[in-house]
Amino acid sequence: xxxxxxxxxxxxxxxxxxxxxxxxxxxxxxxxxxxxxxxxxxxxxxxxxxxxxxxxxxxxxxxxxxxxxxxxxxxxxxxxxxxxxxxxxxxxxxxxxxxxxxxxxxxxxxxxxxxxxxxxxxxxxxxxxxxxxxxxxxxxxxxxxxxxxxxxxxxxxxxxxxxxxxxxxxxxxx
Numbered sequence: 743x744x745x746x747x748x749x750x751x752x753x754x755x756x757x758x759x760x761x762x763x764x765x766x767x768x769x770x771x772x773x774x775x776x777x778x779x780x781x782x783x784x785x786x787x788x789x790x791x792x793x794x795x796x797x798x799x800x801x802x803x804x805x806x807x808x809x810x811x812x813x814x815x816x817x818x819x820x821x822x823x824x825x826x827x828x829x830x831x832x833x834x835x836x837x838x839x840x841x842x843x844x845x846x847x848x849x850x851x852x853x854x855x856x857x858x859x860x861x862x863x864x865x866x867x868x869x870x871x872x873x874x875x876x877x878x879x880x881x882x883x884x885x886x887x888x889x890x891x892x893x894x895x896x897x898x899x900x901x902x903x904x905x906x907x908x909x910x911x912x913x914x915x916x
Contacts, residue, residue, distance in 0.1 A: 757785055761847045764840075766818035769810055775802035778843065786846050790839070798839035805837050822848055 763777035779799055782790045790798065809815045814831060818824050825844050828834040834841040886893045906914070 757781075757850070760784070761821075761850075764821050764824070764844055764847060766809075766815060766821070766824040769816060770806060773802075773806055775799060775806070778802050778840070781847070782839075782843055786843065789842065789846060794839055798843070801837045801839050805840055808833070808836075 760777050760781035762772050763774050763781065765772050779795065779802070782795060782798055812831075815824070815827060818827060821844055825834075825841070825848060828837070828841055828844075
């Protein structure tokens with residue numbers, strides 16, 4: 743636990759703790775209405791207005807009883823499995839606030855990873871030699887670096903032809 747406290751801020755630890763209340767393992771053993779509502783209030787206040795917070799609280803009472811008694815939800819291992827099962831059984835329509843909260847929690851990892859990749863790419867692209875490049879050129883270089891798979895699929899010959907066709911050049915590229 744001390745390793746986690748050292749590695750993550752208090753806010754990140756609280757986010758992880760409150761998010762764990764959505765964990766479906768052991769027949770929703772960790773589910774607590776209070777934690778679900780606190781998760782929405784503290785970390786997603788822009789996504790839930792006061793009326794939706796009341797709806798979320800009401801949904802939690804029914805959600806817990808309904809899913810604990812449903813055999814389709816007994817052996818789920820993670821929140822993403824739970825989210826898929828809610829959609830398959832159409833229960834996401836009965837619990838829209840809880841479903842929205844789950845979707846928000848599931849995007850945390852993606853948005854954090856994307857940001858970390860962007861900063862990593864900037865450190866690679868903007869090195870000592872290129873430390874004085876203009877912002878627009880830096881943006882273009884970073885886009886190419888971050889979207890490598892897409893950039894690799896573009897044929898260089900087509901790009902050269904397009905560039906040549908823009909205006910007359912003193913030197914032919916092909």
